[in-house]
Structures are given as structure tokens and as C-alpha cells.
Amino acid sequence: MSTADIIARCEALYEDLDFTAARQWKEADPSRKVIAYMPVYVPREIIHAAGMLPLGIMGGGDGLEVIHGDAFYQSYICRIPRSTIELGLSKRMDFVDGMLFPSICDVIRNLSGMWKLMFPGKYVRYFDVPQNYRDNVGGNYYTNELNELREGLEHLSGRKITDEALRASIAVYNENRKLVQDVYGLRSREPWKVPSADVYLLMRAGLVLPVEEHNQMLKDYLAAAVKVEAQKRDNCRVIINGSFCEQPPLNLIKSIELSGCYIVDDDYMIVHRFLRNEVSTAGDPMQNLSLAFLHESISTAAKYDDKEEDKGKYLLEQVRSNAAEGVIFAAPSFCDPALLERPMLADRCSEHKVPYISFKYAENSGQMQPIREQAGTFADSIKLWS
């Protein structure tokens, strides 16, 4: 199978706002249940161990006409909640049995309550995470929260989630994490072979497919990608930061590369890479998930940095390890966490003489010319002056 074949399938999944693949998965066995989740992170292992399908909902993108959703939000609120409501009201998510709203910002937090009011009878959980990373403080709290999630899913599915099932699910997701890292690693090494739009679509597919199927897809892609004959361009290497929640349109990602940049790392759909290393499969699985969150999770604006010196550390490490030449701060309009974080990260970039630019987008941004010009100028300036 060629990379083109794989990506064609991913693109079809990406464009399918009726989530047909997930519907089919559910229809194959009447006892199956689907639990949707919003960005940025939920422990999908627990959902998987319950025999359920975790389904990532990243809003409606640019392919969804938002009609009802806009009636729920003022003009100064980002786009993802309104298109998510549109997905709900238009019955595109009618097969979904439950929804998790992670702790990202006040908008997504409040959306969890809106969901409760709008879709009574559905399992809805605001999935809180600790911002305190000490084992006996934030860790204890988080382990208990994970257990509450476990109990909630057990109640919904009518079956116990055993430790053994959890360990098995952790192992499957460990494999997924490894394969995802491999894809990112390959793109970083040879970005001309692995376009960012491909990586993006591959990861999007991982949000709607069973993890085992995604693992196979990643393996197939990696096997095909190394054989790709592609011309290396004189592009500059950039990191994208600030896009962890509302996703940009695919055209925006393509536009950045067309303007002369290779995206060598990003924070799109970070649920796949939120935990940097393997989660232990020995011992207490809930504690292992908790400890991995505390000590192995990446840095993002939805998290608190305990120490001032940690601010920007992860971004600078991304720059260093990917030999990036610049950072593009690309945040959705009205995204509080990303936009509040940006001045601090920009300061860190300045201190370390890492060039950067900033712009905003919405998931339905249609006009790419200004972004292409800005990114192109940025790339030119790096090539000429850095």
C-alpha cells in the first residue's frame, strides 16, 4: 500500500462528519459503546479497557456549516464549541453514548454543562486533571478522579473494567505512542518525504478508528514512507505551537509548507503524544496512568508550569531536538490559554534567539493568502538573516 492510498483513506475519514467508521464499529456488536472526548487529553486506555471506542471530537472543521451552533455563542468565543454543538444538534453524534470534556479552558469547561442541559440522559463528564504534580497531592487526587471515570464507564457498560484489561489497553496505547513518535521522528528527519498534511491526516484517523487499526495504519504508512522518492526543498524548519485545541483547516497546514516551511514538530491533536514515554504495564494500572500524567506529560498552555524556569523549556527542547529554525505561534482566535501563554513563550524564544511569528486562525478560516505571505516572509527572513 502506498502512502497516497493510506492518506486517501485518512482524508475520507477526516471529511466524514457523520463518523461512519465509528458508527460501523458500534453497529458490529450491539453491546458496544462509544465515548467521545474533546481535546486535549483523556486517558483513552480506560475507555478502551471498558470495551468502548474512544472517539476524538475536534469540532466541525471547515466542512461543516454552523447554523444552530452560532445561536449558542457570542461572536467573541472561539469556533470549536459552536461547531461541536452543531455536530450534536444535527444528530451527527447521536450514536455517541458519552462525552468527556477535559480541562482545557473555561469555554470547554462550560460546554460540559451545556451538553448536560442539551443532551439529558447521556453520560457527560468534565474530566478534571491536576495542576499539582506531586505524587501524594495532585497524584492522589488524579488517581481518584481516574477511578471515578472507571466507575462511570463500568456503570455505563454494565461490566467491570479489570486491572488486567487496563494493562492490556495500556500496552496497545504504548504501541500507538511509539508508532506515532516514529512517524513524527521520520517527518523531522526527512520532512520532504513525509508532508505535514499526511501526518496530520494520519493522526486525525487515530481519533476515529480503533487503536489497533490505527496502529496497523501507522505501520503501513511508515513502511511506505521510507520508500517515497521526493525532492528535498530549500525550506526552513519550523515548530507549530498553540494549535492544541481547535484545529486549523487542512489548507492552513498545507499553506505553511507551500510557503517554504517544513513543519518538523507541532501540537496538533496532542492526545496522541501527551504522554512522552511508555506507561508501565506492571502493578496498579490506574496509578501508572496517574504517574505518567504527572511526570511524563508534555507541556502545553492548558497546564500550569510549577516553576518559572520551566516555562518554554519544552518548546525550546522541541526546537533543539528537531533542529528547528523558527517557531510559528498559530493559535485559534479567542483561545485564552494559547494567547495568554504566547507572550511568555515568545520571551523565551527571544532570549534564546529563536525567530518566531504569530498569527491566529479559526477552524473554518478560508483565506490562506495572508498566512502564506506571512509564513513565506518568515521563511525567507530565516534563510537570509539567521
Place this chain on the structure above:
Amino acid sequence: MSAKTNPEVIKESSMVKQKGMIAGNYDRLTGTKESGEKVVSTFVPGNLNELIMCFDMVNNLPETNAIQNGMRKQSGGMIMDAEKAGHSEDVCTYVKADIGMMGRGNIAPNGKPMPAPDMLLLSYTGCFTFMKWFELLRHEYKCPTVMLQIPYQGDGKITKNMRDFVVKQLKEEVIPMFEQVSGVKFDIDRLREYLKNSAKAEDNLVWVLESAKNRPSPIDAYFGGVYYIGPMFTAFRGTTDAVEYYDLVRGEIEQRIREGKGPITPEGDMKEEKYRLVVEGPPNWTSFREFWKLFYDEGAVVVASSYTKVGGLYDQGFRHDPNDPLGTLADYCLGCYANNNLPQRVELLEKYMNEYQADGLLINSIKSCNSFSAGQLLMMREIEKRTGKPAAFIETDLVDPRYFSHANVKNRLESYFQMVDQKRSGASLATA
């Protein structure tokens, strides 16, 4: 040319006392260099004033500074300064006003420079933005920062896990940091004494807020409410001053009820109570008086508001409990209005609509406050559906003058009051 009015400014004893308390606090804050007292910056919703007092520290509240600057027409320039320095036009204007204030010398309302904080206490009940705000302040001040994470009531209840987490953070993170920075050993009995004072003042605060159930309402529970709640929210809860203040307020309101008076406005007693409203959302501060006037000119009095509950839902039964000092602080933080989920907020507003016999709900949606604003349109629909009373929506901002349009707000309010009238006449026709 219209004749200039000379509005009568009524100052009740409580107002004079409060003014003195606030001025005294700013003098104390700006005098720490001389006094040697340590300063802790913290937030208003879920503030831990009683605990701070145990360490002899002075608290500085950045939101209050932003409000003060907003009311003094200073915040607009400060916000633009912050935006020029790279802060987005999309984010909270309290944050930008605070950051812009630093750039202009950090001058307090008394004209003296604010001291840099010795410590940041990041207790961010009900607002995610607060977390990033204090990261930004830490970035600037490089001072010790301690966080008290308050889990959100996603399922509309406070669980044991949440409460234990908050108490544990108090014991293992917050108190040790206070001891370290202040050099004062924590004394739980001292905390109990302050909590006793809080509970006393809270009883009278609730009595004052509930006095709005009278017709006419002797208070305005939104614009005027900001006055009555002030000491409880900020640097005074737990003090004997706060106890005395609420004794005074209660006495004054009892007198107003006896005299059948409506609330005090900046232009004297409000004469006729034509509309009784429940208001959701914070007020606009840059045009506060102008904004208020749009209501009292029409005879509209706010009988209950959600904004006055960001510092605690005392009217729903919560009192600080000296018998469980740390547990009660946890309950307090977890229970603040903005930490309640949407269904809880709707239920509370519905309750207010019924208990205070309101004619309608008005939502003042704040551009830069997603904690309040996201979901308000659904809340509006729910309240209309549940109560059959009309609801309306206006949009302003906290301290960014660019987002207060007097004409737009006036038009909306006038249309709204017409709607209330129509609803009333419809109702009376139906019963005729």
C-alpha cells in the same frame, strides 16, 4: 441646551466606613516598605483572606486594581499598552489592565506605587484564565508562587476527593509557603477566630441581600450590591471591621424598609420601582455609573445577581465554620458561583427569579470573561423556558472601554423593558 443637574449624593454611614476601609487598605499596601509587612497577591473569587491574616500579610488583588483603574478611566490606555507589548486583543482585559498598570509605574488609587508582591497565591476558583495570569505575573516579578487548585464542580457537586485535594494543598503547599515567606508560624486558633468573624458578617450580608425580596426592594443587588459585598470579597473578610460594617448596613437597610424606600442610587433614592430584574454576569466598570443610570432612569432595580456570588454563595447556606478551619476554606473555594456548572447556575437563577419575584432576567455578557460568558445564551433560553419570563442579552466588557457602547446598551434595555411591559399587559389581558 439642557440644564445641568446637580445630583444629590447620599452617603450612608456604611459607605463612609467602607471608603475608609478601602483607603486604609491601600495605604497599608503602599506603605509596606516602611512598615516591613509582606504582600501577597491573590484573586477575589475564593480568596483566603482569613488565612492570609494568620501570617500578617497584606493582600493585593489584581482584579480590584483593574476595577479601580476601570472606574477611574485609566484601564483603556493600560490595556492598549499591554496589547502593544504583545498581548492578544482576544484575552481577558483584567489581565491586560494589570500588566499595563505595571508598565505605568504600578500606581495605586492613592497615588503611591504598589509594592512588588513577596508571594503570589494562585487560588483560581472558577476561572482558568487566572492560572495563566499568575504565570504572567510570576514571569514579571520572579517571586515565590503557590497554587491552590480548586476542582470545578463538573457534576454539580463537591466530592470528597475534591475537598480532600484542596485541604491537602492547603496543608502541604499553601501554609508551608506562607510560613516560609512571612516568617510567621501558622496558628490554627488564630484562623478560627477570623473565621468566626467571617461567619458573623456573612449572616448580615445574607440578610442584606435577601432584603431585596421586599417591595420596593431597599437595595440594588447588582450595582448597589457591589458596594454591600465589597468587604466580604476582598481584604476584610475575617476582620472586626467587616463585622461592624455589615451591622451598619443591616441597620440602614432596616430603616429603608421601615420607610418604604427603594435603593440608593448615585442621584439619590430611587423613586418608583417599575421593573425587578435578576442579572447574570459581571458589570461593566469603565462606564459603571452611566451603565447603572440606564437602569434607575427606567425604574429598574436588580433584586438578585449572580456576580455578587463569585465571592461565595452565602445566601445558599454556606458559612465559614471555625470548627473545621481548613475544610471550610475548601468548601468556600469550591462553592463560589463561577465554580458551579451550567445546570447549577441555571437553577440558581431560576430560584432567584421566583424567590425575588423578578420580572425578567438580564444577562450582561462580558467579552473577555469566558468563565461567565460561554454558555450564557443557553442559560437565557433555559430561564425563559422555565419561568416564562422574558430574558435579554447585552454585551459589554469588564475594563475595556472600547466595548461599552452606550447607545447599543440603551437601545437593548429600552426594547427589553418594552418587552416586559408587553408580557405584563398580555398577562393582565389573559386574566381579565
